Amino acid sequence: MDVQVKIVKTAIQKESVQSIRRDVFIRELNIPENIEIDANEDAATYVLAYVDKKPVGTARWRKTDSGFKLERFAVLDTFRCNGIGEEMTQFILNNLDKSQLIYLNAQSDAIGFYKKLGFVSVGIEFEEAGIQHQKMTYKKGE
Numbered sequence: 001m002d003v004q005v006k007i008v009k010t011a012i013q014k015e016s017v018q019s020i021r022r023d024v025f026i027r028e029l030n031i032p033e034n035i036e037i038d039a040n041e042d043a044a045t046y047v048l049a050y051v052d053k054k055p056v057g058t059a060r061w062r063k064t065d066s067g068f069k070l071e072r073f074a075v076l077d078t079f080r081c082n083g084i085g086e087e088m089t090q091f092i093l094n095n096l097d098k099s100q101l102i103y104l105n106a107q108s109d110a111i112g113f114y115k116k117l118g119f120v121s122v123g124i125e126f127e128e129a130g131i132q133h134q135k136m137t138y139k140k141g142e
């Protein structure tokens, strides 16, 4: 599958991001909209993954006091397991300063996905928005 990942720059692209997040997090995973759309919307940098010019995946990152936090990874269900999530993660990692801590809070079901991409679990699982999560950090060169 030919996947293209781009940094979101236009209002139309941002609408595609919101649409994918609505489908995946709000409709599929039943996350309340007021939690899914949070106070960091404007502080984050977003990516979109395209297949045949159709936006099918999104993710974001933002600078925090601890480093860079990766968030909101979502691929439309019919496009999963085609390497789109991996392409987005590699694209984001290529854009970040690896001397900083790079981390995320993985939903339990997605721990295996991030593990394959070089993230390791830190500490114990915790609950957020009714879903179990695990903090994971990126290990350089491993």
Ligand SMILES: CC(C)(COP(=O)(O)OP(=O)(O)OC[C@H]1O[C@@H](n2cnc3c(N)ncnc32)[C@H](O)[C@@H]1OP(=O)(O)O)[C@@H](O)C(=O)NCCC(=O)NCCS
Pocket (backbone or CB within 6 Å): 024, 072, 073, 074, 075, 076, 079, 080, 081, 082, 083, 084, 085, 086, 087, 105, 106, 107, 109, 110, 111, 112, 113, 114, 116
């Ligand atoms: C998690 C998600 C973004 C992965 O996207 P994807 O495009 O399906 O992932 P990829 O096809 O790039 O997978 C890369 C590798 O991770 C593996 N993988 C994917 N999802 C996995 C999972 N949930 N558990 C374990 N391994 C997984 C794939 O098998 C693949 O391995 P391979 O290289 O050996 O074939 C997607 O499943 C999704 O949108 N899930 C619903 C929302 C969600 O849970 N987001 C994460 C919130 S923290």
